Amino acid sequence: MFYMTALGLGLAIVAVFSGQLLDGVSLLALAQPGAFLIVVGGTLGAVVAQSSPKDFLMGTKLLQWLFHPPVSDREETIQEIVGWSKIAYRDGALKLDSLADEIQDPLLRNGVEMIVDSYDPEYIRDTLLMDVHIRDARLRNAVKMWESAGGYAPTVGILGSVIGLLHVMNGLGDVSRLGAGIAIAFVSTIYGLALANLLFLPLAAKLRAIIFELTLRDELRIEGLTMIAQRKQPRLVERTLVAARERSDNVINIRRAA
Numbered sequence: 001m002f003y004m005t006a007l008g009l010g011l012a013i014v015a016v017f018s019g020q021l022l023d024g025v026s027l028l029a030l031a032q033p034g035a036f037l038i039v040v041g042g043t044l045g046a047v048v049a050q051s052s053p054k055d056f057l058m059g060t061k062l063l064q065w066l067f068h069p070p071v072s073d074r075e076e077t078i079q080e081i082v083g084w085s086k087i088a089y090r091d092g093a094l095k096l097d098s099l100a101d102e103i104q105d106p107l108l109r110n111g112v113e114m115i116v117d118s119y120d121p122e123y124i125r126d127t128l129l130m131d132v133h134i135r136d137a138r139l140r141n142a143v144k145m146w147e148s149a150g151g152y153a154p155t156v157g158i159l160g161s162v163i164g165l166l167h168v169m170n171g172l173g174d175v176s177r178l179g180a181g182i183a184i185a186f187v188s189t190i191y192g193l194a195l196a197n198l199l200f201l202p203l204a205a206k207l208r209a210i211i212f213e214l215t216l217r218d219e220l221r222i223e224g225l226t227m228i229a230q231r232k233q234p235r236l237v238e239r240t241l242v243a244a245r246e247r248s249d250n251v252i253n254i255r256r257a258a
Helices: 002-022 033-050 053-066 074-091 093-100 106-116 121-170 175-229 234-257
Strands: none
Touching: 033 121, 033 175, 053 121, 053 175, 074 093, 074 175, 074 234, 093 106, 106 121, 106 175, 121 175, 175 234
């Protein structure tokens, strides 16, 4: 996951810098610490101002998904659930009690515990789906932080441009100050547009895609747990989950191609 993000960002940076070099413009023209501080600091301040502490921390923690996405192998998940269904179908749901404490995933552990306690299958499905929907709503709200950063950065870049122009206007009598002011004015806009379109917005789109895949995975898990609670035959459980996985793969591929 991370290498695709790094590859895409690297290609964009190389393309921009190469185009600048082909036009005969030095790369040092983009090295403007003042403009960078205005854009990055202003964007960060706007994001912090609009976010609650919980959303800001969650949005920051989501960055680790670029290195370690939470979506596990669904084939492994299917085989695990089918194994539980065999135990429950052959020996009864109470036999799963000894496995519940070893399950690390909260959703799966909660589902297995409800199966052991003989909860109604529809209640199990509705409860777990509600947990997933609440979690997804919180995650999407946290991702909006990066979408907002993509909206704020160009505007703050324009603000930096105005500040640079004011610097130019105040220094019309001193020719030595004109170059610095003009540089800040134009480079601030470049920084704002680059951060928004090459970093923040692609980052938000990737995190939304991970959340979407996470939802599909958990819906598949919930269906399997519900079928175990209904005492369905393990072979039927496996066939149903495999078919559901294939459908979700098609949905993911269509979404990626769109």
